[in-house]
Amino acid sequence: MKKILRTREFWLAVVVAVMVFATNIRAPGFATPARLADIFDDSSILIILALGQMVVILSRSIDLSMASNLALSGMIVALVNQAFPAVPVPALMLLAALCGLALGGFNGFFVWRLGIPAIVVTLGTLTIYRGVIFLIAGGQWVNADAFSPGFVAFTRIDFLGLPLLSWYAIVIVAAFYLIMTRTFLGRSFYAIGVNPTAAVYAGINVGKTTFWAFCISGMLSGFAGYLWVSRYVIGSVEVAKGYELTIVAACVIGGISISGGVGTVAGAVLGALFLGVINGALPVINISPFWQMAISGAAIILAVVLNGRSGKQSARLILKEAEHTR
Amino acid sequence: MNSHVSQEPKIALSGISKSFPGVRALHQVSLELYPGQVTALIGENGAGKSTLVKTMTGIYQPDEGEIRVGGNTVTLPSPHDAFQAGITAIHQETVLFDELSVAENIFIGHAPKSRFGMIDWRRMQERATTLLEDIGAAHISPETRLKDLGIANKHLVAVARALSINAEIVIMDEPTAALSHKEIDDLFELVELLKSQGKAILFISHKFDEIYRIADRYTVFRDGEMVGKGLLSEISQDEIVKMMVGRSVDQVFPKTEVTAGEEVLKVSGYSHPTEFADIGFSLRKGEILGFYGLVGAGRSEIMQALFGITKPSKGAVRVDGEVAVIRSPAEAIEKGIVYVPEDRGKQGAVIGLPIFQNVTLPSLKATSKNGFLRLAEEYRLAREYSERLDLRAASLDQDVGNLSGGNQQKVVIAKWLATKPKVIILDEPTKGIDIGSKAAVHEFMSELAGQGLAVIMVSSELPEIMGMSDRIIVMREGRIVSEVENNEDLKAEVLVRAAAGIGEEA
Structure with a gap:
């Protein structure tokens, strides 16, 4: 119990809960299960994306191309659906994930094999992937009436009281929890993030592990591409433009250290929920969109300051150690 | 020019002592540097040479003792004060700024200013050009970025910098370590120039031919004393070597006698394009094989190649008589070869992960099933080895960063033992840890050998090499120069001479 109290995830959960109840005082009815389920549903895509970004950040990299990847993969399945309405939706979901996987693998290849810094590679592909949407769609939008009913329904169908979109997020969160705590790959992400040199000596292939991180973030971006287009019923060049920074923000608020190696699945989920709650709550209590942005921004800085302080403590211990070993 | 040499030292240190927790680095040492003369500071690794240099350059404060510069007692609370006192050091890895130009490097901190307090770039370039010409380095353009220069030229920039501040005392800490013969000749010409200008020079080197070539005086350190x-002209190399190693053996090594078993590792014709050549040796069960040599003799490089971190160009490795192809650390671990690296913090312990995850990191493939980790198995393994190694920790979930240096080393060793290796390579296993933990590591090493593990120990500390090894291989400049059985008749001098290349034409 004491241990839980000391984790930053616990305190972040407390903050999210306080925000929900405080809003409920100003706007009664906000904290009803139905409204909260809505907020979760609204945050589902961000949760999925934040998990993908998390593995990349853990490996001391960053993926700025996630939103462009999402938009491109989403456009591809939208066009396929428009041209061949008979293709079953699960096949399209798989196609979206595979497109994303390929795009993420492309990033990972450059980082792994050519040793180019991730921020440079993904800054490039951020623009390239979006440019490709122009090429394949000829600058056209795919409008609401162009989609097959199934394409739109597969995020909305109600299952045990929650829309399928929420269930996708729940399943992915569960899978990630398992990957990060119980698999060789998950442990490797932490090891290469905390101390890449030691990881090499322990027989872990750092480059390849980073490559897998990009594959995962890419695959989730691609899958989220289908989810986004289905949920907002539109495919265009503008889809999720600038969203890459929201994803990074969710991770940072969730306590995932930008310098790698530190972060949990619960943190990423809570970071995404925090932003989801702010976006859901502030309009209800009549706070202007400007304040929404300012509050999200302040939360990011606050999170970094708090995480930085808890990190510093251990650094001081290491230094004391270093003096001893002189 | 040397005729006007006065007998008054430019800098005199006396009664200097410096201790760190658990280590007495310097005890009542003295050193004098005379104008127009080169004094060689000689001593083994760990004799206290670096500590003394750091004391002279204001990085460390001595616990006691006096420093006199030009007859006046001074204190050097910071590197800047040492700089003001005219003391400058040229290091092995020159500490300059790679991204700045040569001129900026020479004048950083004291750049010529224009009337408005801005840097006067023109004057800076001109003065840099003059300084470089003065030291015969006109081939270096002041505008070149430092990172585009080789090490020899970087040294020249450092010398130019020393002259720009009118440094009277120049410390050269192993300046020739990474230089070619031609570059060494050029550097020595420059040293002669500095001598003729009346500078007092401290020259630190492990190479006796260089010391005899350039130095006038010597000072020998051993174990911080x-x-x-005296004058080099009045002493032979043999006498200096005796001074360096003539220790009273007050350290007891817990080496138990083990009858070596069958051969587990055989290396032959092992070469690397730049680091080592024609390395061949064999290792048997229960044996401790010591690798002795100066820092940079290529010992760690061989071990890294054996562990699959770097690629050798040719040669064969056999484990248990079978040819082993090792292309990555994972393959080395699989073949039963593990490597405990020298830099514990950077390459060994994964600070930030709990103890149990550190211990199982290289064994994860073996402890997991179908790609899934088995936490219970991990805890069992971690508990088993932390008990065997007598690890002092509150819990296995504790971050290794919170452990003492000795306990961190135990975690690192536990991590490798947990892979059940056949050969364990320990690179400077006791460097920088306190005496108590040192003894524990030695005892454990002996125990491992007793259990039939084959141990390779790379060490630059003579007592450790002679106290722990069954056999000793001495390396110099990437080659094996000597292989000896360790017994009572073995003299430390033999090893030092082999490692330093004394008695041969270099």
Whole structure:
């Protein structure tokens, strides 16, 4: 119990809960299960994306191309659906994930094999992937009436009281929890993030592990591409433009250290929920969109300051150690 | 020009002592540097040379003792004060700024200013050009970025910098370590120039041919004490070597006698394009094989190649008689070879992960099933080895960063033992840890050998090499120069001479 109290995830959960109840005082009815389920549903895509970004950040990299990847993969399945309405939706979901996987693998290849810094590679592909949407769609939008009913329904169908979109997020969160705590790959992400040199000596292939991180973030971006287009019923060049920074923000608020190696699945989920709650709550209590942005921004800085302080403590211990070993 | 040499030292240190927790680095040492003369500071690794240099350059404060510069007592609370006192050091890895130009490097901190307090770039370039010409380095353009220069030229920039501040005392800490013969000749010409200008020079090197070529005086350190000084013309190399190693053996090594078993590792014709050549040796069960040599003799490089971190160009490795192809650390671990690296913090312990995850990191493939980790198995393994190694920790979930240096080393060793290796390579296993933990590591090493593990120990500390090894291989400049059985008749001098290349034409 004491241990839980000391984790930053616990305190972040407390903050999210306080925000929900405080809003409920100003706007009664906000904290009803139905409204909260809505907020979760609204945050589902961000949760999925934040998990993908998390593995990349853990490996001391960053993926700025996630939103462009999402938009491109989403456009591809939208066009396929428009041209061949008979293709079953699960096949399209798989196609979206595979497109994303390929795009993420492309990033990972450059980082792994050519040793180019991730921020440079993904800054490039951020623009390239979006440019490709122009090429394949000829600058056209795919409008609401162009989609097959199934394409739109597969995020909305109600299952045990929650829309399928929420269930996708729940399943992915569960899978990630398992990957990060119980698999060789998950442990490797932490090891290469905390101390890449030691990881090499322990027989872990750092480059390849980073490559897998990009594959995962890419695959989730691609899958989220289908989810986004289905949920907002539109495919265009503008889809999720600038969203890459929201994803990074969710991770940072969730306590995932930008310098790698530190972060949990619960943190990423809570970071995404925090932003989801702010976006859901502030309009209800009549706070202007400007304040929404300012509050999200302040939360990011606050999170970094708090995480930085808890990190510093251990650094001081290491230094004391270093003096001893002189 | 040397005729006007006065007998008044430019800088005189006396009664200097410096301790760190658990280590007495310097004890009542003295050193004098005379104008127009080169004094060689000689001593083994760990004799206290670097500590003394750091004391002279204001990085460390001595616990006691006096420093006099030009007859006046001074204190050097910071590197800047040492700089003001005219003391400058040229290091092995030159500490300059790679991204700045040569001129900026020469004048950083004291750049010529224009009337408005801005840097006067023109004057800076001109003065840099003059300085470089003065030291015969006109081939270096002041505008070149430092990172585009080789090490020899970087040294020249450092010398130019020393002259720009009118440094009277120049410390050269192993300046020739990474230089070619031609570059060494050029550097020595420059040293002669500095001598003729009346500078007092401290020259630190492990290479005796260089010391005899350039130095006028010597001072020998051993175990943090000054054991001899005088004019080089009045002493032989043999006598200096005796001073360096002539220790009283007050350290007891817990080496138990083990009858070596069958051969587990055989290396032959092992070469690397730049680091080592024609390395061949064999290792048997229960044996401790010591690798001795100066820092940079290529010992760690061989071990890294054996562990699959770097690629050798040719040669064969056999494990248990079978040819082993090792292309990555994972393959080395699989073949039963593990490597405990020298830099514990950077390459060994994964600070930030709990103890149990550190211990199981290289064994994860073996402890997991179908790609899934088995936490219970991990805890069992971690518990088993932390008990065997007598690890002092509150819990296995504790971050290794919170452990003491000795306990961190135990975690690192536990991590490798947990892979059930056949050969364990320990690179400077006791460097920088306190005496108590040192003894524990030695005892454990002996125990491992007793259990039939084959141990390779790379060490630059003579007592450790002679106290722990069954056999000793001495390396110099990337080659094996000597292989000896370790017994009572073995003299430390033999090893030092082999490692330093004394008695041969270099």
